[in-house]
Amino acid sequence: MAKNSLKIAVVGCGYWGPNLVRNFSKDKNCRVVLVVDRDNSRLKYIKKLYPQVEVSENISDCFVKSTCDAVAVSLPVSMHYAVVEKALKNNKHVFCEKPLAKTVFQTARLFRLAKEKKKVLFVDYTYLYSNEIGYLKKFCKKLAGSIHMIDMRRLSFGIFQKDINVIFDLASHDISILVYLLGQPEKVFASGRGHINNKIVDDAHLFLVYKNGLIAHAHVSWLFPKKFRDITIIAKNKMIFYDDTRSRDKIEIFDKGVSLESLPKPSYYATYRDFIYKYRVGNFLPKINKKEPLKAACEDFLKRILHNQSNDVNLSLNVAKILAASEESLRKQSFIIV
Ligand SMILES: NC(=O)c1ccc[n+]([C@@H]2O[C@H](COP(=O)([O-])OP(=O)(O)OC[C@H]3O[C@@H](n4cnc5c(N)ncnc54)[C@H](O)[C@@H]3O)[C@@H](O)[C@H]2O)c1
Known part of the structure; x- marks a missing residue:
């Protein structure tokens, strides 16, 4: 994949999300193209730091076909399952903050969907x-x-x-x-x-x-x-x-x-x-x-996409x-x- 060709949308920019924007922005293998948060003050904060990045209050903007190749999710945990599922169904690779979902059933289901869609599903257990x-x-x-x-x-x-x-x-x-x-x-x-x-x-x-x-x-x-x-x-x-x-x-x-x-x-x-x-x-x-x-976690996510590597299902399932x-x-x- 050519330099900077992977387009990423970061969804959720409260306490932790800006760290994802910072790390993905610095990585030569990708480009942050969109940041989504329903709180406009968070979007203003991001726009000040990264004027070139598009911002939106509407999650569905990141599921649009041409917008991005991958979605990084840093939303409240109760939203993870629905948003990750939608992103995978729309053929996006997904980087999701820990924990992936609230139940073992949901965790297994998302990894099955990722496999069907041949997409990377990465859960950020940063430590x-x-x-x-x-x-x-x-x-x-x-x-x-x-x-x-x-x-x-x-x-x-x-x-x-x-x-x-x-x-x-x-x-x-x-x-x-x-x-x-x-x-x-x-x-x-x-x-x-x-x-x-x-x-x-x-x-x-x-x-x-x-x-x-x-x-x-x-x-x-x-x-x-x-x-x-x-x-x-x-x-x-x-x-x-x-x-x-x-x-x-x-x-x-x-x-x-x-x-x-x-x-x-x-x-x-x-x-x-x-x-x-x-x-x-x-x-x-x-x-x-x-x-x-977190820098190393973001790099691993991108590497898995670039080298078509399989997902680490076991760790997330065991934690769940x-x-x-x-x-x-x-x-x-x-x-x-x-
Ligand atoms: N890896 C780590 O070390 C680490 C550290 C802290 C948090 N986290 C994880 O990051 C995730 C987010 O945690 P946080 O502390 O940043 O939470 P937060 O509440 O500070 O941020 C969540 C953001 O999501 C936005 N949001 C909520 N509903 C939305 C919607 N419908 N549409 C658009 N935006 C919406 C909120 O406005 C908020 O800005 C959690 O999964 C948490 O476990 C990971």
């Missing part, structure tokens, strides 16, 4: 393109079998969503990361409450249990005074801490471990202290190159299954097999 998560992936591979547990925190003050709970909004990131690092868990337990609006859970804890007994815990919240975005992995002889709120040194490796050491048998009878805990400590900061994950199991667990307050 999977970060160098730090790539580093964690190598760490998990190296220490496979000796990982004890994983703890994840994604806590901040807002932004409260109106159409999805905090698990769909924030934990979808953690779930995608976990599936990427370790594969699909066996079962899920979710606990949470809507403290501000009792119909929408705003603070939740998820326990994802793997067949080998490994437990991953994720705490997600819109009701926290400070921002936390971190992952801690505890393995037998190493511990790793990834803090995404830091501007540098986001990953710390702790060469820490604890072992039970038997004491030499005393010559007299003793029933206490026949072992001690032995601690080993040390840490270092690996050097990790900086890269904007875990989200569905979490919803069920919230209702039933029991473990749900994924």
Whole structure:
């Protein structure tokens, strides 16, 4: 495909959409031709930054045959399914913000439609393109079998969503990361409450249990005074801490471990202290190159179109299954097999 020949429309330009416009605008393989939002103030903002881009308040403009080859969707999650379906039916490649849809059935249906239409359907699980998560992936591979547990925190003050709970909004990131690092868990337990609006859970804890007994815990919240975005992995002889709120040194490796050491048998009878805990400590900061994950995600989407690559159905389906199991667990307050 010739330089700049792929025409993209970005639909939804609230908080996140402008990042898509910026990254696609900079990429030499495409051109942003249209930005759609029903809020005219958002369109004025975009027009100021990108005077050459057409803007519209009407979504149907991006389904018109000649307007664009691909649609990037950054709308509220409850709108994803209908808009992505329409875009695919109108023969557009689709880049959709996470999560793709609200149910497993809808997720599977959209991927089937994309296959029928021979179109790329890409779901933006942005973190999977970060160098730090790539580093964690190598760490998990190296220490496979000796990982004890994983703890994840994604806590901040807002932004409260109106159409999805905090698990769909924030934990979808953690779930995608976990599936990427370790594969699909066996079962899920979710606990949470809507403290501000009792119909929408705003603070939740998820326990994802793997067949080998490994437990991953994720705490997600819109009701926290400070921002936390971190992952801690505890393995037998190493511990790793990834803090995404830091501007540098986001990953710390702790060469820490604890072992039970038997004491030499005393010559007299003793029933206490026949072992001690032995601690080993040390840490270092690996050097990790900086890269904007969203830029890499946009590049991968374009590459998939240019090289006719197949869609990554499994990741999105696995995440959708875990989200569905979490919803069920919230209702039933029991473990749900994924
Ligand atoms: N990948 C990431 O790290 C990341 C980060 C934040 C948000 N997101 C995702 O991005 C998506 C959007 O989230 P957001 O926080 O930007 O939401 P937002 O509410 O700030 O933006 C949504 C925009 O859609 C527009 N819109 C709503 N209905 C419309 C309609 N009928 N026609 C045209 N425009 C309409 C709104 O005016 C708004 O500007 C969500 O899927 C969210 O999960 C992803």
